[in-house]
Amino acid sequence: MGGPEDDPPPALEVTVRRLKLDSAEDKALCATFSCGSEEWEVQVSDFITRKLWLPGRDAEHTLLAVEAGSGLMFGFGATKVTTVELPQRPDPVPIVRVCYFGVASAFKGAVDTDGRKWASRLYTTVEADARSRAPSPDVPFELFCDRRNERGLRFWTDTKRGFEVIGAAYGDLLRLVRMPPDTAGVAAAAQ
Amino acid sequence: MTSSTQTQVGTAYNTEVVVVNLASLAPQPGAALSPTSRAHLMAAQLQLDSHDLFVTSRSVLGYRAGLAFLDVLGRPGPVLADAPIAIEA
Numbered sequence: 001m002g003g004p005e006d007d008p009p010p011a012l013e014v015t016v017r018r019l020k021l022d023s024a025e026d027k028a029l030c031a032t033f034s035c036g037s038e039e040w041e042v043q044v045s046d047f048i049t050r051k052l053w054l055p056g057r058d059a060e061h062t063l064l065a066v067e068a069g070s071g072l073m074f075g076f077g078a079t080k081v082t083t084v085e086l087p088q089r090p091d092p093v094p095i096v097r098v099c100y101f102g103v104a105s106a107f108k109g110a111v112d113t114d115g116r117k118w119a120s121r122l123y124t125t126v127e128a129d130a131r132s133r134a135p136s137p138d139v140p141f142e143l144f145c146d147r148r149n150e151r152g153l154r155f156w157t158d159t160k161r162g163f164e165v166i167g168a169a170y171g172d173l174l175r176l177v178r179m180p181p182d183t184a185g186v187a188a189a190a191q
Numbered sequence: 192m193t194s195s196t197q198t199q200v201g202t203a204y205n206t207e208v209v210v211v212n213l214a215s216l217a218p219q220p221g222a223a224l225s226p227t228s229r230a231h232l233m234a235a236q237l238q239l240d241s242h243d244l245f246v247t248s249r250s251v252l253g254y255r256a257g258l259a260f261l262d263v264l265g266r267p268g269p270v271l272a273d274a275p276i277a278i279e280a
Binding site: 014015016017018063065116120121122123124125128129160 | 273274275276277278279
Protein backbone atom coordinates (compact mmCIF):
# COMPACT_ATOMS: atom_id res chain seq x y z
CA MET A 1 0.00 0.00 0.00
CA GLY A 2 1.04 3.59 -0.21
CA GLY A 3 2.36 5.56 -3.10
CA PRO A 4 1.32 8.73 -4.78
CA GLU A 5 -2.05 7.34 -5.86
CA ASP A 6 -3.05 7.09 -2.21
CA ASP A 7 -2.27 10.70 -1.43
CA PRO A 8 -5.31 12.92 -1.04
CA PRO A 9 -5.71 15.36 -3.91
CA PRO A 10 -4.43 18.86 -3.17
CA ALA A 11 -7.04 21.40 -2.14
CA LEU A 12 -7.93 23.87 -4.87
CA GLU A 13 -9.86 27.11 -5.03
CA VAL A 14 -12.57 27.42 -7.64
CA THR A 15 -14.52 30.50 -8.66
CA VAL A 16 -17.77 30.62 -10.62
CA ARG A 17 -19.15 33.23 -12.98
CA ARG A 18 -21.89 33.48 -15.57
CA LEU A 19 -20.73 32.76 -19.10
CA LYS A 20 -21.17 35.66 -21.49
CA LEU A 21 -21.61 34.83 -25.14
CA ASP A 22 -20.19 38.20 -26.16
CA SER A 23 -17.01 37.66 -24.13
CA ALA A 24 -13.91 36.78 -26.15
CA GLU A 25 -12.23 35.85 -22.87
CA ASP A 26 -14.93 33.33 -22.02
CA LYS A 27 -14.87 31.88 -25.53
CA ALA A 28 -11.10 31.46 -25.41
CA LEU A 29 -11.30 29.85 -21.98
CA CYS A 30 -13.99 27.41 -23.10
CA ALA A 31 -11.96 26.48 -26.19
CA THR A 32 -9.41 24.82 -23.90
CA PHE A 33 -11.92 22.58 -22.14
CA SER A 34 -11.71 18.81 -22.28
CA CYS A 35 -13.33 16.36 -19.91
CA GLY A 36 -12.04 13.16 -21.48
CA SER A 37 -11.91 10.97 -24.56
CA GLU A 38 -14.93 8.76 -24.02
CA GLU A 39 -17.74 9.38 -26.48
CA TRP A 40 -19.99 11.03 -23.93
CA GLU A 41 -17.14 13.15 -22.63
CA VAL A 42 -16.31 14.33 -26.14
CA GLN A 43 -19.95 15.39 -26.59
CA VAL A 44 -19.81 17.50 -23.43
CA SER A 45 -16.54 19.10 -24.51
CA ASP A 46 -17.90 19.72 -28.01
CA PHE A 47 -20.84 21.59 -26.55
CA ILE A 48 -18.81 24.08 -24.54
CA THR A 49 -15.99 24.50 -27.06
CA ARG A 50 -18.09 24.79 -30.23
CA LYS A 51 -21.81 24.21 -30.21
CA LEU A 52 -22.69 26.81 -27.58
CA TRP A 53 -21.05 29.50 -29.69
CA LEU A 54 -22.88 28.78 -32.94
CA PRO A 55 -24.81 31.85 -34.07
CA GLY A 56 -28.58 31.90 -33.86
CA ARG A 57 -28.92 29.34 -31.09
CA ASP A 58 -31.28 29.77 -28.16
CA ALA A 59 -28.35 29.49 -25.77
CA GLU A 60 -28.50 27.62 -22.48
CA HIS A 61 -27.84 29.48 -19.24
CA THR A 62 -24.27 28.56 -18.44
CA LEU A 63 -22.04 28.92 -15.40
CA LEU A 64 -18.27 28.71 -15.81
CA ALA A 65 -15.98 27.46 -13.06
CA VAL A 66 -12.32 28.43 -13.05
CA GLU A 67 -9.46 27.05 -10.95
CA ALA A 68 -8.16 30.17 -9.30
CA GLY A 69 -4.51 29.20 -9.02
CA SER A 70 -3.93 28.27 -12.67
CA GLY A 71 -6.71 30.25 -14.32
CA LEU A 72 -7.69 27.05 -16.16
CA MET A 73 -11.29 26.13 -16.74
CA PHE A 74 -12.48 23.74 -14.03
CA GLY A 75 -15.88 22.94 -15.43
CA PHE A 76 -19.30 24.25 -16.35
CA GLY A 77 -23.00 23.62 -16.11
CA ALA A 78 -25.61 24.56 -18.72
CA THR A 79 -29.31 24.53 -17.96
CA LYS A 80 -32.58 25.73 -19.38
CA VAL A 81 -36.18 25.85 -18.30
CA THR A 82 -38.50 23.97 -20.62
CA THR A 83 -41.76 22.03 -20.60
CA VAL A 84 -41.93 18.26 -20.93
CA GLU A 85 -44.22 15.32 -20.43
CA LEU A 86 -43.38 13.13 -17.46
CA PRO A 87 -44.83 9.72 -16.69
CA GLN A 88 -45.46 10.91 -13.14
CA ARG A 89 -47.70 13.81 -14.23
CA PRO A 90 -50.89 13.84 -16.33
CA ASP A 91 -50.08 17.14 -18.06
CA PRO A 92 -46.88 18.71 -19.44
CA VAL A 93 -44.93 20.44 -16.70
CA PRO A 94 -42.16 23.04 -16.55
CA ILE A 95 -38.84 21.54 -15.62
CA VAL A 96 -35.20 22.50 -15.40
CA ARG A 97 -33.11 20.48 -17.82
CA VAL A 98 -29.45 20.08 -17.00
CA CYS A 99 -28.34 20.15 -20.62
CA TYR A 100 -24.62 19.72 -20.04
CA PHE A 101 -22.42 19.46 -16.98
CA GLY A 102 -18.72 18.71 -17.10
CA VAL A 103 -15.51 18.84 -15.11
CA ALA A 104 -12.15 19.03 -16.89
CA SER A 105 -10.11 15.84 -16.84
CA ALA A 106 -7.33 17.52 -14.91
CA PHE A 107 -9.67 18.44 -12.07
CA LYS A 108 -11.81 15.34 -11.63
CA GLY A 109 -11.91 14.43 -7.95
CA ALA A 110 -10.65 17.85 -6.87
CA VAL A 111 -11.57 18.92 -3.36
CA ASP A 112 -11.73 22.16 -1.42
CA THR A 113 -9.92 22.89 1.83
CA ASP A 114 -12.65 21.07 3.76
CA GLY A 115 -12.29 17.96 1.61
CA ARG A 116 -15.56 18.54 -0.24
CA LYS A 117 -15.69 17.65 -3.93
CA TRP A 118 -15.69 20.73 -6.11
CA ALA A 119 -17.77 18.88 -8.73
CA SER A 120 -20.53 18.38 -6.18
CA ARG A 121 -20.36 22.00 -5.06
CA LEU A 122 -20.41 23.19 -8.67
CA TYR A 123 -23.52 21.17 -9.42
CA THR A 124 -25.24 22.52 -6.31
CA THR A 125 -24.39 26.00 -7.53
CA VAL A 126 -25.72 25.29 -11.01
CA GLU A 127 -28.91 23.80 -9.60
CA ALA A 128 -29.56 26.64 -7.17
CA ASP A 129 -29.00 29.19 -9.92
CA ALA A 130 -31.30 27.36 -12.32
CA ARG A 131 -33.96 26.99 -9.65
CA SER A 132 -33.92 30.72 -9.06
CA ARG A 133 -34.91 31.23 -12.70
CA ALA A 134 -37.60 28.54 -12.76
CA PRO A 135 -41.31 29.30 -12.48
CA SER A 136 -41.35 27.55 -9.11
CA PRO A 137 -38.57 26.47 -6.73
CA ASP A 138 -40.15 23.02 -6.67
CA VAL A 139 -39.81 22.19 -10.37
CA PRO A 140 -38.60 18.74 -11.40
CA PHE A 141 -35.08 18.45 -12.78
CA GLU A 142 -34.20 16.36 -15.82
CA LEU A 143 -31.02 15.27 -17.54
CA PHE A 144 -29.73 12.63 -19.93
CA CYS A 145 -26.72 10.44 -19.26
CA ASP A 146 -25.02 7.85 -21.45
CA ARG A 147 -25.72 4.37 -20.07
CA ARG A 148 -22.01 3.53 -20.46
CA ASN A 149 -21.00 6.47 -18.28
CA GLU A 150 -20.79 4.66 -14.96
CA ARG A 151 -19.06 7.54 -13.18
CA GLY A 152 -21.71 9.97 -14.35
CA LEU A 153 -24.58 7.71 -13.35
CA ARG A 154 -23.06 7.29 -9.88
CA PHE A 155 -22.75 11.07 -9.58
CA TRP A 156 -26.33 11.81 -10.59
CA THR A 157 -27.98 9.03 -8.61
CA ASP A 158 -25.97 9.72 -5.46
CA THR A 159 -28.24 10.79 -2.62
CA LYS A 160 -26.81 14.31 -2.81
CA ARG A 161 -28.19 14.73 -6.32
CA GLY A 162 -31.07 12.26 -6.00
CA PHE A 163 -31.81 11.66 -9.69
CA GLU A 164 -33.55 8.46 -10.75
CA VAL A 165 -33.32 6.70 -14.09
CA ILE A 166 -36.85 6.63 -15.48
CA GLY A 167 -36.10 4.95 -18.77
CA ALA A 168 -34.26 4.98 -22.06
CA ALA A 169 -34.21 8.19 -24.05
CA TYR A 170 -32.59 7.65 -27.43
CA GLY A 171 -29.38 6.00 -28.54
CA ASP A 172 -27.36 5.16 -25.46
CA LEU A 173 -28.89 7.93 -23.38
CA LEU A 174 -30.86 7.27 -20.25
CA ARG A 175 -33.39 9.78 -18.98
CA LEU A 176 -32.98 10.78 -15.36
CA VAL A 177 -35.43 12.86 -13.36
CA ARG A 178 -35.67 14.17 -9.85
CA MET A 179 -39.21 14.99 -8.85
CA PRO A 180 -39.74 17.49 -6.06
CA PRO A 181 -40.81 15.94 -2.78
CA ASP A 182 -44.52 16.05 -2.20
CA THR A 183 -44.67 19.36 -0.40
CA ALA A 184 -48.34 19.03 0.37
CA GLY A 185 -47.40 18.05 3.90
CA VAL A 186 -45.37 21.19 4.50
CA ALA A 187 -48.34 23.39 5.17
CA ALA A 188 -49.93 20.76 7.36
CA ALA A 189 -46.68 20.20 9.24
CA ALA A 190 -46.35 23.92 9.79
CA GLN A 191 -49.77 24.21 11.41
CA MET B 192 -37.58 9.36 18.73
CA THR B 193 -35.16 12.02 19.77
CA SER B 194 -35.99 15.67 19.66
CA SER B 195 -32.53 16.84 20.56
CA THR B 196 -30.92 19.60 18.56
CA GLN B 197 -27.57 18.79 17.08
CA THR B 198 -25.62 21.56 15.45
CA GLN B 199 -22.27 21.94 13.84
CA VAL B 200 -20.45 25.14 13.14
CA GLY B 201 -18.50 25.42 9.93
CA THR B 202 -17.56 27.99 7.36
CA ALA B 203 -18.89 28.86 3.94
CA TYR B 204 -18.54 32.03 1.95
CA ASN B 205 -15.88 32.86 4.53
CA THR B 206 -18.59 33.30 7.14
CA GLU B 207 -19.60 31.14 10.04
CA VAL B 208 -22.61 28.99 9.41
CA VAL B 209 -24.63 26.62 11.52
CA VAL B 210 -25.66 23.23 10.22
CA VAL B 211 -28.84 22.08 11.90
CA ASN B 212 -29.94 18.51 12.39
CA LEU B 213 -33.33 18.81 10.75
CA ALA B 214 -34.41 15.40 11.96
CA SER B 215 -35.30 17.11 15.21
CA LEU B 216 -37.83 19.20 13.29
CA ALA B 217 -39.55 16.30 11.58
CA PRO B 218 -43.18 15.64 12.50
CA GLN B 219 -43.33 13.54 15.64
CA PRO B 220 -46.63 11.89 16.55
CA GLY B 221 -47.60 12.84 20.07
CA ALA B 222 -44.96 15.56 20.40
CA ALA B 223 -45.91 18.50 22.56
CA LEU B 224 -44.64 21.04 20.08
CA SER B 225 -45.45 21.29 16.40
CA PRO B 226 -42.57 21.39 13.88
CA THR B 227 -43.11 25.13 13.51
CA SER B 228 -42.96 25.70 17.25
CA ARG B 229 -39.81 23.62 17.48
CA ALA B 230 -38.33 25.55 14.56
CA HIS B 231 -39.08 28.83 16.32
CA LEU B 232 -37.54 27.49 19.51
CA MET B 233 -34.45 26.22 17.75
CA ALA B 234 -33.94 29.45 15.86
CA ALA B 235 -34.20 31.40 19.09
CA GLN B 236 -31.85 29.05 20.96
CA LEU B 237 -29.26 29.25 18.22
CA GLN B 238 -29.81 32.95 17.63
CA LEU B 239 -30.04 32.23 13.94
CA ASP B 240 -30.98 34.56 11.21
CA SER B 241 -31.76 33.63 7.66
CA HIS B 242 -28.22 34.14 6.40
CA ASP B 243 -26.76 31.57 8.78
CA LEU B 244 -28.43 28.53 7.42
CA PHE B 245 -27.86 26.04 4.67
CA VAL B 246 -30.29 23.18 4.51
CA THR B 247 -28.45 20.05 3.50
CA SER B 248 -31.04 17.33 3.62
CA ARG B 249 -32.35 15.59 0.51
CA SER B 250 -34.79 13.32 2.27
CA VAL B 251 -38.47 14.07 1.98
CA LEU B 252 -38.81 14.37 5.73
CA GLY B 253 -35.78 16.64 5.93
CA TYR B 254 -37.02 18.64 2.98
CA ARG B 255 -40.36 19.31 4.62
CA ALA B 256 -38.76 20.17 7.91
CA GLY B 257 -36.24 22.33 6.11
CA LEU B 258 -38.94 24.26 4.30
CA ALA B 259 -40.77 24.81 7.58
CA PHE B 260 -37.56 25.99 9.17
CA LEU B 261 -36.72 28.33 6.31
CA ASP B 262 -40.25 29.64 6.45
CA VAL B 263 -39.81 30.46 10.11
CA LEU B 264 -36.61 32.29 9.29
CA GLY B 265 -38.28 34.20 6.51
CA ARG B 266 -36.14 32.73 3.79
CA PRO B 267 -38.18 30.60 1.42
CA GLY B 268 -35.69 28.78 -0.73
CA PRO B 269 -34.36 25.52 -2.02
CA VAL B 270 -32.89 22.63 -0.15
CA LEU B 271 -29.24 22.50 -1.09
CA ALA B 272 -27.28 19.27 -1.25
CA ASP B 273 -23.90 20.88 -0.76
CA ALA B 274 -22.37 24.26 -0.12
CA PRO B 275 -22.82 26.34 -3.26
CA ILE B 276 -20.03 28.45 -4.69
CA ALA B 277 -20.63 32.17 -4.73
CA ILE B 278 -21.26 33.38 -8.28
CA GLU B 279 -19.05 36.31 -9.12
CA ALA B 280 -20.70 39.43 -10.40
